[in-house]
Amino acid sequence: MTATATPPQTRPSVSPPSRREDLTPARRARRLNVGRIIAWAALIVLLFVTLFPFYWMLRTALSTNTALYTNAGSLLPVEFSWGGFARVLGLSSPEQAAAEGGTTGSINFWLYLRNTVIVATVITVGQVLFSSMAAYAFARLEWKGRDAVFFLFLTALMIPPIFVQLPNFILVRDLGLLNTLAGIILPFFFMTPFAIFFMRQFFLGISREVEESAKIDGAGHLRIFFRIVLPMSSTPVFTLALLTYITAWGEYFWPLLVGRADDSRVLTVALGIFRSQTPQTGPDWAGLMAGTLVAALPIFVLFILFGRKLVDNLGYSGIK
């Protein structure tokens, strides 16, 4: 896709001003209206299907687990209780948990939350910075073999991650980093082909004039990049950072391979283990849903704060 420095254009609504000449105004209005009503109805159904599971998480998490089995159809929480959250956050005693039909196994939620925050933050900072630097070299600097190297980087976009993750597991093992946060972070820390591609597209679109005038003032590329280009690119940098953070937060496969031990476990892996530990008969749905909610909560907060920017910029962000 092409990238431009300008945000996606907003065009006036394209509903055609006139239809066939032979339609009377009344008929035309009716035809338009019926179509529009159906379209709006479809959109509302879509929004409902999108939002309902989120409501159901909340409704379940606020119910008493044993009561869920007797009143499965209730649209409101059944026997309202904070028990699910209390169990997940480690605030309830085993006896209390058992009484509510919850799992009594211990879940070290705060540790997993801390791990996830560290992993996602460090990955985002490293990946965005180093990928932007590389993207600048690909977009703006002149050096031999540039396009060939860029193409080589791009081919990595098509590699199924598992293909490199099997050898990466052996590498992390040999480095002695199994069951450490560093082991989870490293492969994503320096770059992803997507991040470089994304930033390069943006840098290609920036006008050269600003750089040229800075160069005349005697600024080197380092200064130009960090003082001029990077600040100018705050919007795509921000969009990329948010996407990277969301992806790192939700990553499951790689942490499952190298971070199974308790002290390096992230939330996704913990949720998977929580689910497999819950008994086959009468699982702790309230606790499980409370767990999924708190795991998703930080991303919701980020989205409420910055979602507008993300939604507006997906246009030229291209494809992930």
Add this chain to the structure above:
Amino acid sequence: MNTRTRSLDTRAIVAPRTARRRRGDARIALFFIAPAALGFIAFYLVPSLRGIWFSFTDQNLIGAGKFIGLDNYTRMFGDPLFWNALWVTLEYVVINIGVQTVLAVGIAVLMHRLTRSAVVRGIILLPYLVANVVVALVWFWMMDYSTGIINVFLDFVGGDRMAFFGNENLAIPTIALINVWRYVGYTALLVFAGLQTIPTQLYEAAALDGASEVRMFRSITLPLLRPVLALVLVITVVGSFQIFDTVAVTTEGGPINSTRVIYYYIYQQAFERFDLGYASAMSVFLLIVLAVVAYFQLKIMRSNSSDLA
């Protein structure tokens, strides 16, 4: 694509510079690219070569493997579970991508014609923000046989309860549709962005000629959207082949291998059977399959030429 021409343009502008200037760039370029290059070499390039090497060895999780020739590959071609995994994955990809693409285009056109509201787009993007694992668990609960709300609802309206995850024939479609729910909004927004590049005048002219909404969609929207659709499809298909998370936290490959997708089978061979060599052979095969699929997709969709130009 534009990228290509643009970078050529850039070079044309820069060309008259002196050789000294260029050498200066090379040194600073090395600095800019060094961290990313380190990451690329350590975690993409070398592992790729190593992965191919592993596929010819009996590598396990602990020691170093020894060369065993084509044994892993001959075993793979004779392994019914491998072929089953490929077949199940294909089934998943076809349902997932088919439904998702049609819905995404529909949603994008709907938004394009009805509303530009950022709130609507925000809500549509919401499922994409949530981890696969979370999405899988929520739907696993909602589709539970006895107490899941969907089965309670089916019961209520007089239908039959369905064992979404317990029935061999339903499990893959169920998982495919769950992931449609997660990704369709994101895909729709990408298509939506593509729609905004289509000049409004085309629709106005078509409307003057008395073209119907359906006709405009077929004759204007679809052809002009093709390059965007091609790229979206290549990326989503490659992503779809990587289905793992949802299976891992719900069915774990069952019932009776019906959801043992290729990613999950490779994972099991490597980390439950400790047979990294065999797992590597299968991932080499997966790599080749994906490369072929992507190649033909781009070829068929002629993605690099737009009818707009």
